[in-house]
Amino acid sequence: MMSKTIIVTGSTDGIGKLTAFSLAEKGHTVYVHGRNAVKVDAVVSEIKTKTNNQNIHGLVADFSDLEAVSELAEQIKKNIPKIDILINNAGIFKTKEVQNKNGLDIRMVVNYLAPYVMTNAILENIKQSEAPRIINLSSAAQAPVSEAVLIGKEHDSANSTYAQSKLALTMWSFNLAKQEPKITVIAVNPGSLLNTKMANEAYGQHWSPAEKGMDILLDLALSDEYKNDSGKYFDNDKGDPKGYFSPAHPGAYDEAKINALLVLTNNIIE
Template identity: 55%
Template sequence: MTKTILITGSTDGIGKLAALKLAEAGHQVYVHGRNADKLTSVIAEVKAVATGAAVDNIGGFVADFSDLNAVRKMAAEVNEKLPKLDVLINNAGINTTASVMTKDGLDVRFVVNYLAPRELTNALLPLLKKSSEARIVNLSSAAQDPISYKAFVGQERLDDKDAYAQSKLALTMWSMDLADTVAADDINVIAVNPGSLLNTKMVDEAYGEYWASADKGANILTELAISDEFANDSGKYFDNDIKDGAHGDARGEFGQPHADALDKEAITELERQTQTVLQSLSA
């Protein structure tokens, strides 16, 4: 069955590869990027490989995920353009950057890697509820560290590694909670570490080396998005490193995220801190 799929951060890396694979399989794919020219180019590439009815249903949306107002504007555009959404892949992410703080004084990793997908997903839940078997795939990481809430609210600076790992734990904690929240709506939520040190631009900029192909990550995103194998796995964490210790292209399996992702008190505190930040931004 043809699905309507939105992939954030899909003008490069595993997001783009997944978009190409899903369009080639006949699905209606919508990509996202922050650069309009690059987005237009990628849409053309995806259209070129699309099959079936998907050829006429390939598009995209522009938004800078470091700006939550831009994220909300994009969500409104998606809600206006699409009659329903079957799969949302929250793939957009950032690790190293020259501009660490946003215009609102927050670490850009917490904004792009956690707050932006959270805001986008919540705004798109009405569209997802129109699908008979909706899925949300959230891009976590093997790097997950306990959150410093001083850093989260912009009162403390972190190095790139710590900011990235903490933001990815925040995303994973929210994913586990979201799965419970939308269970009654038959929406499947899975967090995934797509594989450590994949051959992508982000990894090259952060580490200068890679352990496995970008296809490894794109393949698991594609499977989590559409395969019947994962139809009943909501609230789980897929670790694509497990079977081969991150080296090589073998697929992983479900595993355990950081303990805080399964800790109700820790999740409650994250939600409290998140609401405080969001309220400060809207003040």
């Protein structure tokens, strides 16, 4: 198998870290991302030591700060000429600070706006790959996106804002798949209430091991089986041990809503 160059955002813990580890074991070049440089360095060292793969690198940016995301994208553009796979895994549910410095909801920023900004900035590098893939981490929780919440004018509950951010990500995912026919873009719910820090902090419980989420991310990222599944939504809650493609929220198929979302999004990030 050819070694691929793979970026996994939010990979200092949870299924992101498990996925980075497993990709390293398989001999790929892996970029671990987190917001804390010390933690990123520690995870990079740990993966190198345990897998004996030296092609592990760190990327640092706080995804609640879109300027930091843009700066990271510039570094990536310069330093990683060809990206085979981008796994947009970074996500946030519970947060002490609800707003970032620009007054936007942090869940909206980390879960949707940051991957949107970063992915679009590095698309040319992704297109250098012979068979590029972008895997976007959605959720079973998807709710219609409120313009007021998206632009930070109103605040909603954690559950509602999280669900809105995940539908926004899924809508953009489907749009990106249409715009970029050379890239396989798949949105995935990796499984609800996996045994991760995020689920345990939010709900104090879990239903499935975190490995269930890792397994589907590896599968969608690497398996030939999915090369013609661009623009789809994979629901890993639907089966055991593995789910299947199924419909996302109806809003994800509404062209007018998607276009309105993208206009708003581009206004926010300008």
